[in-house]
Structure formats: structure tokens, C-alpha cells
Amino acid sequence: MTKKKDIKILIADDHQALREGLKVILQLEPDFSIIGEAEDGKQAIKLAQALVPDVIIMDMDLGDMHGTQATELILARQPDICVIGFSMHVDPDLAEAMHKAGATAYLTKSDAPDQLISAIRGC
Template identity: 45%
Template sequence: MLPITILLAEDHRIIREGLRELLLTESDLHVIGEAENGRQAVSLTRQLCPDVVIMDVSMPLINGIEATRLIMQFTVKPKVLVFSSHCDDVYIAQAMAFGASGYLVKQTDTLFLPEAIRGAHHGTAFFCPSKLTHAALS
């Protein structure tokens, strides 16, 4: 089985490096690129065609919600998991409206990230935590 390819879009280098190290422990997940701003995330997604993009909300040049909207206009659409410190339902609703496959807060247990990536890749939405999304997915 081919590994699930991942683009990390996060403006904080230390968080990108931590995510990469976490995902290195998973044999079926492979980080193929890293973006430090939203514009670069859109460009690298077009260039590398990852299966899944881990997208931070608050990034320079283009925020992650807008970058997700732009990426969802591509012919070949990756799954986008929004990864943010914001757990406001407004951000979650925007991410869903623009086609995100999931929304994880950065306070989420590290065990959830690999499972969320696998789930998104296979078409299962993963939203954590929000009253809005629990109601919408019920």
C-alpha cells in the first residue's frame, strides 16, 4: 500500500518540525512538503499534489481558511485538515463551508492526528472539539 502523502502548512517552524517528527513514527504517512505561509501552501499543493494538507488557520500572506478555499478550486483536490489554536465555531463553520475534511485544535492529543489524517484520506470527517460540528455531524 502506498503511503498517504502530506503537506504541512504551518507558519511556526517549531510546530512544523514537531508535526513532521510525530508523523515520521507512522509508516503509512509521508510528509512531502512544508509551507510557512498560506500562499506557499497553495503553490506547493498545486505542485506536489499531496493526499492531505494539514493547514494552520493563522498564517501570513493568505490565512489557512482562504488557502483552503483556493485549494478546493483545484481539479485534483487533496483532503484538508485545518489545524489551529482557535476552537471558535466560526472558524470551524468557515473551514467546513470551504471544503475542509476536518478541524483539529492544537490542544488535541497527539494520538488523534494520525487517525484524523487516515480518516480524511478515506473520506471520514474529523472535527474536534465543537458543539457546532457535533450537532452538524449527528
């Protein structure tokens, strides 16, 4: 039996506590591997190119740029990456903007962790 390939994940969020919390939750999954963390949009773009993650969990408010902008820039160069929009805002307009930017899913930070895990596996 061959071992299933790990899903390589990059977390892009401007709040360190949230990044750390996500890491703790996601590292409990045996097939998830957190390969990097970005605290702003420019760093997310740079790390996406350097690390080539399977999935990016992308915050909307990244300080230096909006998550939609970072998503568009990343996916223009690396269309095989799956981006999941992740925000504290329950806003259908933000969700639509993220989908237009190329994100596969949009979740809020108040959603259950199982929803994020399912979205990651759905990529």
C-alpha cells in the same frame, strides 16, 4: 501482499517549530510521508500544485492569508486533496468556516496527536 500506499502530507503552518514537531510525530507512522512544508498561504498553494499531496494540515493564521482562503483556492483547483484545519483556537465559528471552505476536519493544536493521525487516515 501488496504494500499500502503512503499517505502524502503537506504541512502548512507559519511556525517552524510546530512544523518540525508535527513532522517528528507524523513520521513515526509507517504509512505517512511528509512531502513538503509551507510557511504561508501562497507557498501552500504553490506546493499543493507542485507536490499533489493526499492531505494538507492547514493552519488558520498563515501570515499572508487565512487558512480558509488558502483552502478554498487549493480545493478549487485540486478537489481531491483532503484538508484538515489545524489551529490553536478552540472556536466553533472557525471550525464552521473551515468546513465551509471544504476542509474535512478541524482540530486544535491542543488535541492529542492520535486525533490528528485518525483524521489523516480518515481522509
